[in-house]
Amino acid sequence: MDASSVDLSxxxxxxxxxxxxxxxGFDLFLIFLAVAVAVVVTVKYIYDSRRKGGGDVRSLTVGLVIAALLAAPGLIIPLLLLIADGLIAIFIAIIGLIDM
Incomplete structure (x- = not known):
């Protein structure tokens, strides 16, 4: 397997x-769901930060990442897979150099 044969995206x-x-209409449903997730996570973060003096940034970040994936699966997932393609190609090239 050579590095150019990997094409996840x-x-x-x-x-x-x-x-x-x-x-x-499925993409419209995903966008609606993404907006709902983003609003709920943001409101929960604001509520928690007002109530406890500090919100959980991790849950906000994870929620917004999930919302982004739901909103644009045709754009964000290929971008992530393109990055994975590059990392896999680099890994395969390093393995090829070690085997020599």
Whole structure:
């Protein structure tokens, strides 16, 4: 296996290109769900910070990341997979240099 054969983002793009047209309105539902998650997490963070003197930033961050993934699965997931492609290619290249 060479470093150029890894294409996770291309595979996701093909999957999403086939799924998205078949599920009319699904992307709108995901956006609505993402906004709801972002609002709930933000309100909870503000409420906790006012009540206890400091909110849990970790739950806010995780909630907003989940909201971002829900809002743009056709953009954010391929971007993350593109980064993973690069890291895997680097790892394979290093393994190839070690085997020599």
């Amino acid at each position: 291309g595979a996701w793009s093909q999957i999403w290109a086939r799924i998205a047209p078949e599920l009319q």
